Amino acid sequence: MTSQDTLTFHPQTACFLAPYLPAVFPTSSTHPHPHPFTTLTYAASLDSHLSLSPGAQTYLSGPLSKSLTHYLRSRHSAILIGVSTAVADDPGLNSRLRGVDLEGQPRPIIIDPDFRWEFTRDSRVLKTAREGNGKAPYIIVNASNAAAVDEDRLRWLAEAGGRVFWMPELPSEPGPRSSSSSRSRWSWDQILGFIKSECKVDSLMIEGGGVVINSLLSSPGNLKLINSVVITIAPVYLGQGGVNVSPAAQTGESGQRVSAVKFKEVQWNVLGNDVVMVARPDV
Numbered sequence: 001m002t003s004q005d006t007l008t009f010h011p012q013t014a015c016f017l018a019p020y021l022p023a024v025f026p027t028s029s030t031h032p033h034p035h036p037f038t039t040l041t042y043a044a045s046l047d048s049h050l051s052l053s054p055g056a057q058t059y060l061s062g063p064l065s066k067s068l069t070h071y072l073r074s075r076h077s078a079i080l081i082g083v084s085t086a087v088a089d090d091p092g093l094n095s096r097l098r099g100v101d102l103e104g105q106p107r108p109i110i111i112d113p114d115f116r117w118e119f120t121r122d123s124r125v126l127k128t129a130r131e132g133n134g135k136a137p138y139i140i141v142n143a144s145n146a147a148a149v150d151e152d153r154l155r156w157l158a159e160a161g162g163r164v165f166w167m168p169e170l171p172s173e174p175g176p177r178s179s180s181s182s183r184s185r186w187s188w189d190q191i192l193g194f195i196k197s198e199c200k201v202d203s204l205m206i207e208g209g210g211v212v213i214n215s216l217l218s219s220p221g222n223l224k225l226i227n228s229v230v231i232t233i234a235p236v237y238l239g240q241g242g243v244n245v246s247p248a249a250q251t252g253e254s255g256q257r258v259s260a261v262k263f264k265e266v267q268w269n270v271l272g273n274d275v276v277m278v279a280r281p282d283v
């Protein structure tokens, strides 16, 4: 890592985070939890956009909140993103905090049911791993695609120390898979259970993008899977047409609209020009 890539962060700046983080040494138990400790984290604009458009990487976090994200990365065993984020951002998905060694790096996990991310040997996450500055990615692919995947990408992954995990087939939906919104999805219970049992991950930071975050926020069942949220709000409007975080509307017992998601144990913290909310879903 070059010195200009290295971030500094004083954990005391963020002692507010401590109660919301996974345990450093998880205690063994006769009834181990079926899911990893899960933190949902992202940066959004004042109009709740993650990026200017689905294919555009957009820098929202200022230096202090970016360092906080890299501290969070160093405190989780893995980082999860949806495939469209990998395609749009060519991300590194490591912690660039000074002093974080390879063992302290999170494992990148990409949810890519159709193995459509056309990465190369030069994609950042693979280069980062080959250079020893991060771990190589695990890619979660629909098992029904096992016979058709291209060998080059499997080899590049393996060279860097990564691999594909084949998840049981997605439930099929009637009709053509014409747009991403009509596609079948694994349930989050299934994904998190798989990540714990097969990928051996105890703590997971979910970074995005919009499809991933909105689906996690869109049902009480999914919200129960989230232990903590860390949300950065940057002082900018991106304008209409961005990738928006806005969960599905919820209705109460008599059909009236109610708030979709509420939080408890909420703390707001100013970091530079940004504000960071840490909380837990109130479910």
Ligand SMILES: NC(=O)C1=CN([C@@H]2O[C@H](COP(=O)(O)OP(=O)(O)OC[C@H]3O[C@@H](n4cnc5c(N)ncnc54)[C@H](OP(=O)(O)O)[C@@H]3O)[C@@H](O)[C@H]2O)C=CC1
Pocket (backbone or CB within 6 Å): 041, 042, 043, 044, 049, 050, 051, 052, 053, 054, 055, 056, 057, 058, 060, 081, 082, 083, 084, 085, 086, 088, 089, 111, 112, 113, 114, 116, 180, 183, 184, 185, 186, 187, 188, 191, 207, 208, 209, 210, 211, 212, 213, 215, 243
């Ligand atoms: N500001 C921030 O903090 C962040 C911003 N971003 C931005 O977000 C944008 C990308 O977000 P978006 O386009 O919404 O896409 P996502 O990154 O959320 O990826 C969505 C895709 O991931 C796969 N996927 C997600 N969930 C499931 C599931 N449960 N089961 C099966 N497959 C699943 C699907 O792939 P398939 O379509 O192949 O079925 C789906 O279409 C980019 O512009 C990126 O820069 C991303 C992360 C953080």
Ligand SMILES: Nc1nc(O)c(N)c(N[C@@H]2O[C@H](COP(=O)(O)O)[C@@H](O)[C@H]2O)n1
Pocket (backbone or CB within 6 Å): 042, 043, 057, 058, 059, 060, 061, 066, 069, 081, 085, 086, 089, 090, 091, 092, 093, 094, 207, 208, 232
């Ligand atoms: N916390 C945060 N702030 C932003 O402004 C962002 N754009 C993101 N994006 C997420 O971070 C990934 C990029 O990571 P690297 O710096 O390449 O390691 C990107 O893919 C999003 O997941 N996050």
